[in-house]
Amino acid sequence: MQLGLIGLGKMGGNMRARLREKGHEVVGVDHHPERSDVESTAEMVRTLATPRTVWLMIPAGEPTKSAVHELSGLLDPGDLVIEGGNSHYLDDRRQADELKSRGIHYIDAGVSGGVWGRENGYGIMVGGAAEDVARVQPIFDALTPDSGGGFVHAGDIGAGHFVKMVHNGIEYGMMQAFAEGYELMAASDVVDDVVGTFDSWREGTVVRSWLLDLLVRALEEDPELAGLRGYAQDSGEGRWTVQAAVDHAVPAPAITAALFARFSSRQEDSPAMKVIAALRNQFGGHAVTKAKGDTGE
Template identity: 40%
Template structure:
């Protein structure tokens, strides 16, 4: 690391900011923190921590040009933080927004603080808590010469291959936003796989299945690994010890960034059906459709006399209504049909 870049200010010492601070100290980077509450573990590592109303003290501990990583929730708090820094920091200081801010906001913020002589980088940060603690993935937007000032520290805190200068202001948060959309799609497909495994006719050990899938299969990944470890209730990379799978609430919360991505896709007429549907599934998990299914039931009752709510007779008809309802594998055993083709399609003798 360059000798003139051995200090880092971190504003916001939550899950990501706090873990980055720990990693930085262990990499011999002098860290100065700012947070609204005490962080004994960080203070024990020698990190001075100042309250949010002590900007002058915070800045006085950092030599210029200062490099400051802001890790606060997206929204007005980012603007408030930048405003405080703009009033007190020195020309040439670099401020990095490491949160999940909207990329258009990042373009505006870069222009705003540039008027005060400060530099701005939008730093999309991925890798979760383990990444922040042991080596993160950074997607950076901003001017090349500004990136070069912060690059030594970001390179030290990133996993190998995990640092990219994506382009001008806004590019880092845009790439991170698309990343989050891809993440949602992957999560949804894995979740639907779990649904299929649980609904099937076999008594499967989900933990063993996911361990198997993560051992050389095409879909091996960190997410599949986390699913296996969560089922096993192994805390290797979990924030807290997970509850038994069946006790986890069937509700998914999120902070809304991927909603922005879907809106951008609509504006640009870019089809993203998987990502869009993954967002809809999160909405459904929260029970937000309180009236839609009632409306469907009302109309079905009107045109067909269909029942309201669960009905044993309808259930029986759904299960037994098709006379030829054998599984394809059974058909294959009975009359030589292919188990992977519709039953009304003949099997080529040559196959």
């Protein structure tokens, strides 16, 4: 298939590469000209054959809203926009309505996999009409793992980003549990090999996971996490998950506590928060915040 792709950063750039490796044609544009295949969104649209499919991989909020508005004036009836960032699911509905008024279709796609997606494939969770999803299924198949898993059509417009939001809330809780376990073992006078303990859990245990693999990788690189400051940002989706739990009267104490723990990380240096920072750096390629007193030189 042929695809227009707006946003060629850590995720979008690797997605373009994986799609091309799978035989698809991608015309990409980014605010960094050196990454782009064309000079502008308008040129990208002119390059694509109709009916066009354009995938957005840019920050949620105003950048995405502005891009959708621009596309509404450039695309033709029957074209399709896939919002692959992390928009709030209510924003998806508003953006879909704006495009629908011009006959343009819309899919929201939650994408997970971080900087490892090009090699391992991405988890993709979509919302939209069944016929729109079927139309671009070859793109989703190329991006998801070769094993054939990692894809769900979760429901109508907004459902893809809603389940991605919940996914990220669960991720918060899992990361926090690993972090607290690390701090407890490191603080004890009982455990001599903390790194080896985590490594042993990667096989045969009920807590084995990709996050655990990444934690072991981080600890092997820096067993004391001395190069990190115990500070972790929150992406916004953790907040949305907690708010959705409030809106639907669903108790979510683990996810809520994990979100609040990230807030507390901004007040003092914490071994547990160093684990959170290390994990975020491992799977997302986030910039590492140096330990206090480290100039980075």
